[in-house]
Amino acid sequence: MSTPFPRQIEGTGTLAAAWRRSPQLSAVPTVPLDRLLPGGGRLLVIAPHPDDEVLGCGGLLQLLAAQGRAAVLVAVTDGTGSHPGSTLWPEQRLAEARPAETMAALRVMDVPGLAIHRLGIPDGAIAAHEQQLQHRLESLVQPGDTLCATWQLDGHPDHEATGRAAAAAALARGATSIEMPVWGWHWAAPDDPRLPWQRAVRLAIPPQMVERKRAALACFASQVEPDASTGKAAIVPPSASARLLNDFEVFFL
Numbered sequence: 001m002s003t004p005f006p007r008q009i010e011g012t013g014t015l016a017a018a019w020r021r022s023p024q025l026s027a028v029p030t031v032p033l034d035r036l037l038p039g040g041g042r043l044l045v046i047a048p049h050p051d052d053e054v055l056g057c058g059g060l061l062q063l064l065a066a067q068g069r070a071a072v073l074v075a076v077t078d079g080t081g082s083h084p085g086s087t088l089w090p091e092q093r094l095a096e097a098r099p100a101e102t103m104a105a106l107r108v109m110d111v112p113g114l115a116i117h118r119l120g121i122p123d124g125a126i127a128a129h130e131q132q133l134q135h136r137l138e139s140l141v142q143p144g145d146t147l148c149a150t151w152q153l154d155g156h157p158d159h160e161a162t163g164r165a166a167a168a169a170a171l172a173r174g175a176t177s178i179e180m181p182v183w184g185w186h187w188a189a190p191d192d193p194r195l196p197w198q199r200a201v202r203l204a205i206p207p208q209m210v211e212r213k214r215a216a217l218a219c220f221a222s223q224v225e226p227d228a229s230t231g232k233a234a235i236v237p238p239s240a241s242a243r244l245l246n247d248f249e250v251f252f253l
């Protein structure tokens, strides 16, 4: 770790306990739901992989559903690239399992009426399909909508390309875009100046919704369990989900 890649996702990363002691994170202002959706339109969550919609904004989705407000999930890939070389999780199995894991998680979170668009862009190659993604998003977005995508500097190439495409699509269509950090919590230090603290806001998530988010994450068996066929650890181990199971979610406006 002497000369790390600027935003490297390896090891266990910064632990949730360290984030709880972060003065910078504690100082992020809590805002009402309407601040995130200023146009009064729908929320479109743009998830690079199945599970990002729960990790990044499972609380936001539940709060909207509780108010009966419209939301759309845009699943960019089916997440088939998560287990290279695995005989337990070959691509064909992941292609069915990971979208099914999302559906189970959404049922657990009780977000009925969430419209889902699957784009089928290849996992691991979103940057190579960035223009296509932007155009697909532009065809789905209406003025007044809010797009919530992964942060453009999240550290995972798919997450960053998704963030860029969503921001461009929102700009083109007169919509708002906000960003959700997912892997940023892993590589960043608790006082990291690379996090855009000045445009960060917190959304308070009620305890029962945090518990449903926790139960929803457990639905992603392909991600939360180690792979005996390759000997690799879980892609989203408890230390990773713990960072995102707080009584708040953070968004960058």
Ligand SMILES: [Zn+2]
Residues within 6 Å of the ligand: 048, 049, 052, 156, 159
């Ligand atoms: Zn992801």
